[in-house]
Amino acid sequence: MRIDAFNRVSKLYQANSTKKTVNTGKRGEKDRVEISRLGQDFQVARAAVSKVPDIREDKVAAIRESMAAGTYSMDMDALADKLLAGYTF
Numbered sequence: 001m002r003i004d005a006f007n008r009v010s011k012l013y014q015a016n017s018t019k020k021t022v023n024t025g026k027r028g029e030k031d032r033v034e035i036s037r038l039g040q041d042f043q044v045a046r047a048a049v050s051k052v053p054d055i056r057e058d059k060v061a062a063i064r065e066s067m068a069a070g071t072y073s074m075d076m077d078a079l080a081d082k083l084l085a086g087y088t089f
Contacts, residue, residue: 035043066072 063072
């Protein structure tokens with residue numbers, strides 16, 4: 001690139017000139033964040049779900065008791081259907 005061509009382009013856009021700013025004494029507003037009502041509802045729902053345990057101990061205890069007593073039974077066809085539903089092609 002030729003330097004004289006660069007000088008012409010910079011003169012066109014006045015890239016080399018600087019302008020001073022004047023301080024008016026006023027300050028602009030500070031940045032702020034506003035969360036929408038939907039976002040607030042989402043945060044409340046997320047907090048409520050995070051407090052609930054992942055494992056339902058009452059159901060697990062009932063199944064353990066029935067297994068220990070030998071009375072636990074399950075529908076093998078329904079189990080096979082659920083297993084195969086996870087591997088649909």
